[in-house]
Amino acid sequence: MAMGGVKIILVEPAGPLNVGSVARVMKNFGFNQLVLVNPQCDFLGIEAKKMAVHAWDILESAVSVATLPEALQGCRRAIATTGITHHWQAPLENPYTALPWLLEEIGQPAALIFGREDRGLTNQELNYAQRFVRIPTSSNYQSLNLATAVAICCYELAKEDKENEDDTTRRHESRSFPLSPPHLVPPSSSSASDESSSDSELAPLDVVEAYYQQLESLLLKIGYLYPHTAASRMEKFRQLYNRAQLQTREVSMLRGILRQVEWALENKSDHENS
Incomplete structure (x- = not known):
């Protein structure tokens, strides 16, 4: 599953109840990599574990780091969530259209970044991402709970991953011709392909x-x-x-x-x- 490489990154979460709820929705949709940047709460305390319910393992395996660049170590793709509508020149995309991009490189770490509960991500932190998602909400009340935002994004990713898996299965089942014999493939083609793909990643x-x-x-x-x-x-x-x-x-x-x-x-x- 491509989404197994996606890190859910929370920047300076302040509420243990929120962190516990995030762990729960991550487990609901099959995610297991939680990274906390300079957490402002006890994410292993009783309040967090109470909200996590059966997702204690997500909390216990969570990685705590000091800075966002540390959290992104090794990642090739990163999408940040934001509610900013002004003073930001990069386009804000819908989760449905943007998030599948995180799954395009199977086996490569990717990141989905969420900001603080009260003020989101700073411009400097947004600069570390390549694409930006804004979850469309009612103009009457635009602010989303952190765990709700994570749940919406995890759902979109899990749905995309399942559709990709189903497409792959259908392609395999529809094959009515034999694969080319191994001796017809030039010996050097695989190594050359591997080398060029690593350069082009x-x-x-x-x-x-x-x-x-x-x-x-x-x-x-x-x-x-x-x-x-x-x-x-x-x-x-x-x-x-x-x-x-x-x-x-x-x-x-x-x-x-x-x-x-x-x-x-x-x-x-x-x-x-x-």
Whole structure:
């Protein structure tokens, strides 16, 4: 099941009842990876376990980390949930259309990020995701309980995963022709395919983050960025690259360019001093 690789990430959850309820809905829909970023409550206490009911194992195996980048370690795809409708340039998508994207790379870790109960995710935290989901609610009362939001998203993912599984089963059952004999397949084709697919996979988010840090450092050095505006300008770069969905080899190429620029700057400075 592709959804087995999806991490449910809660950023600074404040209510143990909410965390317990999240664990319960995760188990309802077959999810088991809960990651808590700087939790503001006792997620292993009696209140959390009371709401989790038979999902104690989800709480007990939950991973607590200090920062969102730590929670995203190893993930290639990340979707953040948000209620923001203003001051955010990236498109906000419906869960039905956006969430299946998390399941496209079977076996690769992916993340679904939820913000604080009272104020959601900051712009800086939203920058770590590549796509953004807003659950449509009534204009009379738009705020959703954290566990309810998690349940809606988990349901959409579980439904998509089941449909994919059913499609795969139907394709196998409908085959009326034999597979090609092994000796007709060129010996090198599988290894070449594996190599090219690994190059073309989406880059892990921590690899992309390292590129952002290198880019910001260089742009500050050459005066394109200024310290007091760097965060807002880098936000635009992040949104641009998130839309591009960078592959591993593309990040390597971009980092190579930055290294060459840094080398040229250092050598120019040495030449001028001499």
